[in-house]
Amino acid sequence: xxxxxxxxxxxxxxxxxxxxxxxxxxxxxxxxxxxxxxxxxxxxxxxxxxxxxxxxxxxxxxxxxxxxxxxxxxxxxxxxxxxxxxxxxxxxxxxxxxxxxxxxxxxxxxxxxxxxxxxxxxxxxxxxxxxxxxxxxxxxxxxxxxxxxxxxxxxxxxxxxxxxxxx
Amino acid sequence: xxxxxxxxxxxxxxxxxxxxxxxxxxxxxxxxxxxxxxxxxxxxxxxxxxxxxxxxxxxxxxxxxxxxxxxxxxxxxxxxxxxxxxxxxxxxxxxxxxxxxxxxxxxxxxxxxxxxxxxxxxxxxxxxxxxxxxxxxxxxxxxxxxxxxxxxxxxxxxxxxxxxxxxxxxxxxxxxxxxxxxxxxxxxxxxxxxxxxxxxxxxxxxxxxxxxxxxxxxxxxxxxxxxxxxxxxxxxxxxxxxxxxxxxxxxxxxxxxxxxxxxxxxxxxxxxxxxxxxxxxxxxxxxxxxxxxxxxxxxxxxxxxxxxxxxxxxxxxxxxxx
Numbered sequence: 468x469x470x471x472x473x474x475x476x477x478x479x480x481x482x483x484x485x486x487x488x489x490x491x492x493x494x495x496x497x498x499x500x501x502x503x504x505x506x507x508x509x510x511x512x513x514x515x516x517x518x519x520x521x522x523x524x525x526x527x528x529x530x531x532x533x534x535x536x537x538x539x540x541x542x543x544x545x546x547x548x549x550x551x552x553x554x555x556x557x558x559x560x561x562x563x564x565x566x567x568x569x570x571x572x573x574x575x576x577x578x579x580x581x582x583x584x585x586x587x588x589x590x591x592x593x594x595x596x597x598x599x600x601x602x603x604x605x606x607x608x609x610x611x612x613x614x615x616x617x618x619x620x621x622x623x624x625x626x627x628x629x630x631x632x633x634x
Numbered sequence: 635x636x637x638x639x640x641x642x643x644x645x646x647x648x649x650x651x652x653x654x655x656x657x658x659x660x661x662x663x664x665x666x667x668x669x670x671x672x673x674x675x676x677x678x679x680x681x682x683x684x685x686x687x688x689x690x691x692x693x694x695x696x697x698x699x700x701x702x703x704x705x706x707x708x709x710x711x712x713x714x715x716x717x718x719x720x721x722x723x724x725x726x727x728x729x730x731x732x733x734x735x736x737x738x739x740x741x742x743x744x745x746x747x748x749x750x751x752x753x754x755x756x757x758x759x760x761x762x763x764x765x766x767x768x769x770x771x772x773x774x775x776x777x778x779x780x781x782x783x784x785x786x787x788x789x790x791x792x793x794x795x796x797x798x799x800x801x802x803x804x805x806x807x808x809x810x811x812x813x814x815x816x817x818x819x820x821x822x823x824x825x826x827x828x829x830x831x832x833x834x835x836x837x838x839x840x841x842x843x844x845x846x847x848x849x850x851x852x853x854x855x856x857x858x859x860x861x862x863x864x865x866x867x868x869x870x871x872x873x874x875x876x877x878x879x880x881x882x883x884x885x886x887x888x889x890x891x892x893x894x895x896x897x898x899x900x901x902x903x904x905x906x907x908x909x910x911x912x913x914x915x916x917x918x919x920x921x922x923x924x925x926x927x928x929x930x931x932x933x934x935x936x937x938x939x940x941x942x943x944x945x946x947x948x949x950x951x952x953x954x955x956x
Contacts, residue, residue: 521916524908524909524912525905525908525909525911525912526903526904526905526908526909526912526949528908529905529908529948529949529950530904530905530949532949532950533949533950546921556921557915557916559921559923559926560915560916560918560920560926560930561911561912561915561916563915563923563926563927563930564911564914564915564930564933564936565908565911565915567930567936568907568908568911568936568937568940569950571740571936571937571953572937572950572952572953572954573953573954573955574950574954574955611950611954614954615951618783618784618951618952621782621783621784622709622782622786622791
């Protein structure tokens with residue numbers, strides 16, 4: 468699942484997986500427009516359309532990380548422009564607290580990003596996605612599923628031998 | 635007279651409060667003694683592991699394990715009791731979700747041991763002694779349990795049939811659970827034996843909860859005088875009630891303390907802490923980042939607050955990249 472990082476000798480470069488939650492009214496429309504306008508950007512994001520950035524439950528974000536995402540990007544309407552008046556503000560407040568929480572769990576806050584991109588800002592989608600992909604590439608793989616597998620090993624290890632090996 | 639069903643009770647990483655909760659049954663304990671045979675309960679009665687090993691597989695009707703699992707010995711006992719029992723119950727918050735001990739998942743084992751065995755102000759350990767898995771004394775070799783890196787809930791190591799929530803479970807919850815189990819009319823596997831609605835539903839302050847909460851600041855219970863009638867959230871105090879399963883009869887609320895979430899989430903919620911974070915944060919009364927942060931800084935330890943009883947069972951389980 469996780470490819471090796473390139474060391475410049477023709478090996479396949481590791482590609483981050485980024486889950487993107489884009490709101491229907493602004494950022495998703497911008498991404499759609501970016502596609503129609505044939506704007507090229509890094510192919511590392513998997514876009515999930517939600518009706519509003521306020522619909523992005525923190526459980527979705529934690530689930531994305533736990534199931535193997537290296538980064539999560541949320542896109543919503545600019546402040547004051549929310550189709551539902553307040554949704555993007557709710558998202559911003561959750562985002563600020565959630566960044567502190569994921570940091571406590573050992574996940575770099577840069578892996579979670581929130582951007583306001585209006586329907587007319589197709590090129591901004593390109594800029595933000597490329598920036599984020601580069602940032603996450605620099606951080607390297609998060610690889611939580613593999614780390615959870617690694618953690619499980621202590622359960623089955625013979626108690627005595629495992630401790631001696633550690634020392 | 636037909637033989638009474640056999641019940642075992644065991645403790646793992648716990649404080650003893652769950653054992654206490656059995657005694658809290660008061661005269662109802664007679665109901666227990668009348669209806670079941672307690673065949674293993676190390677806290678109160680002198681039985682050994684070898685006594686459990688003598689039972690046939692499935693001969694014990696119910697095993698209730700309290701406490702989280704964080705050592706090789708606790709794991710072995712959980713496996714043994716699972717094998718010998720028809721029904722395995724995770725008893726209390728630690729066994730159910732990891733509980734307070736699972737807050738250790740925010741740290742590395744080494745860090746915890748260094749503090750406990752060296753750095754704590756009350757400890758003097760000039761030889762830097764640490765627990766060893768093998769002890770040799772007078773030519774004998776003794777094997778000691780190994781502490782795990784990660785604290786786990788019971789169902790993360792063995793198959794669990796039912797959960798009795800609470801820190802500790804209340805006598806009423808325990809008695810209802812026993813009556814249900816003895817009736818033979820068993821609920822679906824995996825059921826948490828407590829009502830599947832939020833605590834607000836049975837809260838005596840329900841009527842004072844604002845429909846549209848707005849937090850201008852977060853207060854901490856030990857720093858303010860708390861109004862004994864008004865909804866805690868309306869007072870700017872963090873109360874996990876809206877995200878927590880009911881069944882405790884709002885005991886803490888009755889003691890003028892906000893809910894800290896020991897009964898865990900309802901069945902519709904997968905991550906207790908994240909769901910509560912979502913609800914609390916969205917009601918912060920600010921629209922710019924600096925203002926939002928200033929208010930949210932009133933929650934100094936979000937993980938310890940939102941995942942106080944459930945870090946082991948949270949989506950992310952523990953701190954990684956240690």
